[in-house]
Amino acid sequence: MSSTKRGRAQDRARVAGGQDQEVRYEAKKEGVTKDVVKSAVKDVGNSGTKVEANLEKKR
Template sequence: MASTGTTRGRNEDRAKVAGGQDNEVKYEAGKTGARKADVKSVGNSRKKIEDKLKE
C-alpha cells in the first residue's frame, strides 16, 4: 500500500528540466522560443531557463 506523503519530491522534480529527456527539453524550448541547445546550456532549473531565455 502506498503511503500518503507530501508532494515535496514532485515539486522539486517539476522545478528541474531533465536534460537527457528530449521531450522535456523540447517543451521548454518551445515555451521560451529558444533552441534545444540553448535550453541545455543554461542548466536544469526551470526558473533560470525561463528568466535567461525570455530576454
C-alpha cells in the same frame, strides 16, 4: 510537490537537460532552440526558474 499515481514525488520545477521531451517542451515554451535550452541547463543547473531567467537574459 504533487505525486504520481504510484505515489512517487513529481517535480515539475526541474528541466532535465538529458531528457529530450523536457528540452523540447521548454524550447517550444520559450521560443528558442533545443541547443539554447541545453546550454542554459549547463550554465545554471536544472532549476526551471533559473533556466527561464537565463533564457530571458540571452534574448
